[in-house]
Amino acid sequence: MTRNHHDTTRIDWAEMAPMLERGAELGIPLYRQAAAWLGELTPPATVRRILDVGSGPGVLTTLLAQTFPYADVVAVDAAPPLLERARARAERLGLADRVQTVCAELPGDVATLGEADLIWAGNALHHIGDQRAALAGFARLLRPGGLVALVEGGLTERHLPRDIGLGRPGLESRVEAARAEWFTEMRAELPGAARETEDWRALLAAAGLTPGGARSFLLDIPAPVTPAVREHLHTVFTRTRDALEGRLADDDTAVLDRLLDPEDPQGLARRPDVYLLAAHTVHTARRG
Incomplete structure (x- = not known):
């Protein structure tokens, strides 16, 4: 039975939690660099309260707590299963006394979050329908001199060579195009969704x-990657295969099925050429 596209744009955060946590853990080297850069922009001794908006399972929440040792850090998310993981992570790392969790829907609940010296929103704003309202809310929450850091854009993850010896070359480029259509539909279905030109500098200034x-x-x-990376990529491709059902040509779907087959010698579990390459862009702005 063919599913309606609307069914595939709904996100089950509880189901995605393990993938999100593993992915963020693999990205810790990248995020450490970003957090260190923020520490140069805002001296850690001056930061007393941080909001991690769209915290997910708390990997960045705890990293921010480690980077800014004098700050209380609040993990903010609308998905209770993700906040449960954030709390458990903080406890495991001995940070429970400095990490709180708040379940909130933005932009509606933004005023309940309290003031902050630093607001980190990592790939969260694109899940908020009214992005201008969210940014205006962030601006009101920032203390004088406070900093907001948005992670949006960058480069889409890549995992495979252009020609993998299966199907037509350029599979990931076609997957990326289909995912872009999915993303547009997902955003259009968000409460209060408004289309914005993704000029983050201009949107921050407008706030x-x-x-x-x-x-x-x-x-x-x-390449060659560790078993942990292979496991993560299998989960990512499974999610991609499900989300893009009906959006890809049949031959590309057949290739994805082969990649996900653990017994296929050309599948993700056995290929020697799989890798993980991505870039994340952090946009900053300050309250005067």
């Missing part, structure tokens, strides 16, 4: 903030 610098950080895990 009353003073835009600062932007930097991109690279995650580069070349």
